[in-house]
Amino acid sequence: MVQPLFLKPVFKERIWGGTALKEFGYHLPSDKTGECWAISAHPNGPSEVENGPFAGKTLDKLWEENPELFGNPQGEVFPLLTKILDANMDLSVQVHPDDAYAMANENGELGKTECWYIIDCKEDADMIFGHNAKTKEELVEQIEEGNWNELLRRVKIKPGDFFYVPSGTIHALCEGTLVLETQQSSDTTYRVYDYDRRDDQGNLRDLHLDKAIDVTTVPHQDSKSVPKIEKKGDAEITAFVQSEFFSVYKWDVKGSATFNYEEKYLLLSVIKGEGSLIHNGENYSFSKGSHVVLPVGLGEFEISGECELIVSHP
Numbered sequence: 001m002v003q004p005l006f007l008k009p010v011f012k013e014r015i016w017g018g019t020a021l022k023e024f025g026y027h028l029p030s031d032k033t034g035e036c037w038a039i040s041a042h043p044n045g046p047s048e049v050e051n052g053p054f055a056g057k058t059l060d061k062l063w064e065e066n067p068e069l070f071g072n073p074q075g076e077v078f079p080l081l082t083k084i085l086d087a088n089m090d091l092s093v094q095v096h097p098d099d100a101y102a103m104a105n106e107n108g109e110l111g112k113t114e115c116w117y118i119i120d121c122k123e124d125a126d127m128i129f130g131h132n133a134k135t136k137e138e139l140v141e142q143i144e145e146g147n148w149n150e151l152l153r154r155v156k157i158k159p160g161d162f163f164y165v166p167s168g169t170i171h172a173l174c175e176g177t178l179v180l181e182t183q184q185s186s187d188t189t190y191r192v193y194d195y196d197r198r199d200d201q202g203n204l205r206d207l208h209l210d211k212a213i214d215v216t217t218v219p220h221q222d223s224k225s226v227p228k229i230e231k232k233g234d235a236e237i238t239a240f241v242q243s244e245f246f247s248v249y250k251w252d253v254k255g256s257a258t259f260n261y262e263e264k265y266l267l268l269s270v271i272k273g274e275g276s277l278i279h280n281g282e283n284y285s286f287s288k289g290s291h292v293v294l295p296v297g298l299g300e301f302e303i304s305g306e307c308e309l310i311v312s313h314p
Contacts, residue, residue: 002069003052004277004284004301005293007059010037010045015199018088020120020178024289035085038291039267041078044187047291051284059293069295070265077110079314080246081185082267082291084119087173092194092205093128093152096186097215098167105211106188111167113245114183115225117310118161119271122176126154129163130220131170139218143209148193153220162240162248164225168217180271182248182312190215233257235303249311256304264313266294275305 009026017034026036037045041060048058054066063070063078070078085091096112097105130153133139142151152170157163157177165171170192173179190208198204228239234255240248251257253275274287279301286292286307294301303309 001280002295002297002299003282004279004298005052005054005062005069005295006050006284006286007039007047007291007293008050009291010040010047011035012037012045015197015205016087016089016091018086020086020088021084024084025287026289032088033086034088035083037081037083038269039080039082039293040185042081042185042187068297071263071296073314078185079110080267080312081183082269082310082312083181083183084269085173085177085179085181087175087177087179090175090195091173093148093170093172093192094189095170095192095212095216096167096190097188097211099184101167101215102186102188109188110184110186112184112186112188113167113243114165114181115241115246115248116163116165116173117180117182117240117248117250117271118157118159118163118177119180120159120178121157124156125158125174125176126156127163127174127177128152128170128172129155129165130222131216131218132220134219136213136216136218139216140213143192143213162225162227164223164241164243166217166221166223168215169220169223170212170216180269180310182246182267182310184245232259246312246314251303251309251311253303253305253307253309255306256302258300258302260300261294261313262297262299265296267312268292268294269310271308271310273305273307275303275307278302278304 012035014034046058099111190212235257
């Protein structure tokens with residue numbers, strides 16, 4: 001019988017991390033925990049199934065050995081990666097390659113288009129999103145001269161904001177931001193600037209300027225997503241983006257709502273509240289910090305409770 005797959009996250013310590021992920025009920029490896037890899041089949045941190053007949057199996061193995069759960073897809077790798085990021089300090093300014101560049105230069109890794117849902121942030125927070133260079137020559141010149149204030153574009157953010165970040169976009173989350181990220185399953189990042197920070201051993205972190213300049217889109221192109229909202233039972237469904245890489249939604253449930261995604265598998269992350277997923281008479285309880293994959297063929301199910309979920313599918 002097809003049933004929901006609850007996943008155990010993987011945590012990553014980062015120079016910019018903190019302890020904000022504790023609010024999801026997680027036990028963190030340190031007070032420098034920057035990333036929760038919540039739904040991951042990436043070899044650098046695959047998450048593990050916690051329930052049912054596949055308990056103990058990692059998502060990458062499930063993709064490989066039980067492709068029917070995902071509709072027998074053509075791709076060699078599970079295409080998406082869901083993270084929660086705690087930017088306790090500014091992240092490095094970075095840019096990601098597209099599929100073709102990553103395939104050629106990063107041992108066949110996928111490119112990295114991503115998107116962010118701002119769960120929380122400090123008052124008057126901002127982030128770096130794009131640049132002001134009109135040509136590659138100007139981009140190189142500004143980088144070489146360290147004219148970061150002139151080069152980098154800053155935008156104000158607030159809880160509930162959503163940003164689509166295509167490959168080739170220079171970007172950085174800034175201090176005091178908690179974000180759910182949906183991205184292609186890739187761990188390739190090209191650092192452009194890191195504020196001359198040093199690690200625990202006193203070393204500057206590596207930059208990847210040649211590759212970063214290669215892949216940066218010039219001039220910057222803003223990718224505005226216009227959310228579409230609809231009601232389904234006691235749920236408000238916000239469609240943030242539907243791109244060639246992923247579709248991302250927020251389900252805000254206050255009561256109960258019935259869904260049916262027979263042909264797609266879904267990735268669910270609970271970012272607020274608690275509730276139940278009811279399927280075939282079985283009641284699966286969840287709370288803030290739960291992450292679930294709903295396989296193809298699950299059919300009709302009900303979500304009840306008071307909760308907010310970020311939901312995605314390829």
